[in-house]
Every structure is written in structure tokens, then in C-alpha cells.
């Protein structure tokens with residue numbers, strides 16, 4: 403089996419998750435094996451030494467799984483028993499645990515036939531019993547966490563302390579073989595749900611940006627922590643908060659609305675209260691009332707490394723807009739965005755990035771985009787792809803014809819479109 407083989411279990415938007423992983427692991431990926439709706443399988447050039455630190459940074463991934471063996475899909479159960487019969491392998495799987503060992507069994511599909519994958523899920527209790535039996539043969543007192551639909555959730559892994567005192571065993575079904583491994587890091591949802599729901603100032607009117615999305619967008623910008631970064635439409639500070647938590651040291655937030663600036667400051671004070679380990683005195687954080695269409699009046703030329711932002715996306719809509727309404731919304735937004743891009747060109751360093759959200763609507767099953775890419779290119783920007791070319795043939799990776807990624811939520815009229823621009827030198 404290949405060395406340093408890892409599977410990243412992907413969250414709700416696999417395309418964004420994969421884009422984030424590739425940007426963050428920049429240069430460390432040896433080979434991309436496959437991407438499915440739930441799993442990205444890759445080999446790394448070196449062993450992943452700090453999986454917990456990595457998953458604390460990336461928010462599109464729910465689990466990182468280390469693969470320890472593979473078994474052919476034919477005669478699967480027999481081969482699994484044989485594998486578990488090997489004491490060395492059992493040690494690899496369980497470590498040197500001696501107290502009562504609780505384990506879970508999660509099964510994900512990479513690119514096996516759906517029929518085979520489903521048959522393993524159906525048999526998961528039986529498979530868990532096979533594992534239980536082989537662990538008992540080692541004298542290890544053990545039990546397993548019952549699962550629904552063949553997946554142990556991050557919440558259950560945390561509650562049952564599986565990573566500390568037990569294990570979440572994982573089977574990943576591939577075309578001809580199934581990978582056998584264990585979870586080595588999980589996403590701690592409570593941690594960021596707290597920021598979604600408990601921060602004091604939440605402006606429901608201008609729409610709450612999901613924390614996950616803010617975090618992923620920052621990671622897509624690939625700025626270094628000591629470089630100056632800006633959110634010129636900062637609203638309640640969702641992006642600013644994530645920049646602080648990711649360790650950025652020079653952060654600027656603007657919003658033209660005084661109330662938003664007050665809310666942003668309130669949320670940031672709350673954040674520092676919640677995370678006392680943050681070294682507040684080492685962070686230069688400025689939040690000002692400022693129009694995004696005149697930022698060059700307050701920022702030095704070529705001083706900013708990256709802009710990450712969700713601008714104003716148009717009025718709040720109760721029902722899907724008509725073609726005429728879309729035209730009106732887009733006319734107003736085109737003017738705002740283009741003025742902002744001209745200003746951004748002045749304040750960004752050469753090669754500086756803009757990771758930004760555009761609004762997009764669905765009209766009679768067609769997507770309607772804000773058509774300003776040509777003008778933006780003329781102002782000196784290059785539209786970057788979120789992926790290296792070899793990622794694009796995977797059906798789970800969905801990129802629009804204009805090289806952007808969509809972020810949709812159920813029952814939302816507006817679709818967010820994520821684009822990455824680079825200031826051409």
C-alpha cells in the first residue's frame with residue numbers, strides 16, 4: 403500500500419473543502435487519488451505530524467483518517483478477519499491501549515460501486531462484532547459505539563473520548579479495494595457553533611455569514627499571518643474574528659455603517675473574552691467606519707496582502723426575484739463592486755489576493771451571475787482557479803464555467819458565488 407495515505411472526510415460543500423485542503427497543504431500533497439462527495443483520498447510527501455492543528459485550521463473537513471491497510475473488495479469479510487488476526491496490525495490500529503477500549507466504526511464511499519458500499523453499511527454491526535472479537539483475543543476489554551447509517555459523528559467521538567481512550571475505525575470503500583484506517587482528528591463543531599450563536603451582536607437583517615465559509619475563504623487567500631489583511635465590508639466581524647483566531651497580526655475591518663462598526667467591535671471584545679489565550683497586545687486590529695469605494699484615501703498604496711470579504715449582496719428578498727428585479731439589483735451592485743475593485747487595485751500589493759463573494763440567483767433553472775468579470779480583469783486582476791487542473795475531472799468537484807465555486811443553503815434565495823482574484827503585476 404502507498405505510504406502516507408490519508409482520507410479527508412468532507413463537509414457539506416466538498417468543492418470548497420477540497421479547495422481549502424489543497425491551498426493549506428500547498429506543496430505537501432504527493433498524489434491525489436480520488437475525490438468523492440464525502441472523501442478526498444491523497445498521499446502526502448511526509449507523515450502528517452499535527453493532524454489536530456490542521457483540522458483546527460480548516461473548516462471544510464469533518465475528520466482526518468489515517469489509512470493503515472487495504473483489503474480487496476472480493477472476499478472482504480474473510481480478508482478483514484485475517485487482517486485483524488494479525489497482532490501487529492491490531493497494535494497499529496489500537497495503539498498501546500490497556501484500559502476498557504471503546505470503538506466506533508465509520509464507513510464512507512470513495513469510488514466503490516454503491517451496492518458494495520451499502521452492503522458494508524448494512525453489515526456494520528456484524529463487522530464491529532468481528533473487530534470486537536479480535537480485540538478480546540488480545541485481552542482488551544472493549545465495546546462499540548452504535549452508529550446510525552454507518553458513521554460515528556464528531557460529537558459522538560468527542561463525547562465518548564474515542565480519540566483519547568479508544569478509536570473510530572474507518573472503512574473507505576474504493577473501486578477494487580477498501581482502505582482500513584482510523585480517525586486521527588475531528589472537527590470540533592461546538593467550538594465554532596458558539597461563535598455563530600453566542601456572540602453578542604448579530605445583525606440578522608444583513609444576513610449572517612456562516613463561520614465555516616468565512617474560515618474557508620481566509621484559507622483560500624493563502625496570506626501569511628504577519629501580513630496585513632482587510633475586510634472592507636466587515637459587518638458584524640465574522641471574517642475579522644476568524645482572522646484573529648487564525649493568528650493574523652495585522653487586521654483591518656471597514657464598514658460604512660456606524661452601527662456595523664459598533665457591532666463588530668463588540669463581537670471582537672467578546673471573542674478576546676472567550677479565548678483568553680489570544681495575545682491581544684500582539685495583534686494590530688483596526689475597525690473603522692469607512693466606505694469601501696474610497697479605501698485608497700485611508701490606506702497606503704500597495705500595503706495590503708489580501709482582502710477577504712462578503713460585500714453587500716443586495717436587498718433582503720422574501721421571494722425569488724423577477725428578471726427585472728435581478729437586473730436592478732445587479733445594476734446597483736455592479737457599480738459598487740467595480741468601484742471597490744478599482745480601489746482595491748491601489749491598496750493591494752503586487753500579487754495580492756481578493757477572495758470575495760458575488761451574489762447569484764437561480765432563474766428558471768438557470769444561474770444568473772453578476773457579469774462584471776471582464777471589467778474587473780481590465781482593472782488589473784486575474785481570476786484564479788481554486789484548484790490545480792488535475793482536480794477538475796472529479797464529478798464531486800463542481801466549478802462553474804467562470805471558474806468560481808457556489809455555496810448554496812437550503813431555502814435561501816440567494817446563492818453565494820466565491821471567486822479568487824489576484825492583482826496582476
Ligand SMILES: C[S@@+](CC[C@H](N)C(=O)[O-])C[C@H]1O[C@@H](n2cnc3c(N)ncnc32)[C@H](O)[C@@H]1O
Pocket residue numbers: 608609610611634635636637638639640641656657658659662692693694695711712713714715738
Ligand atoms: C453582507 S454584510 C457583511 C456581513 C459580514 N461578512 C458579517 O458576517 O457580518 C455587508 C456589509 O457591507 C456594508 N456595506 C454596504 N455598502 C458598503 C460600502 N460602500 N462600504 C463599506 N461597507 C458597506 C453593510 O453595512 C454590511 O454591514
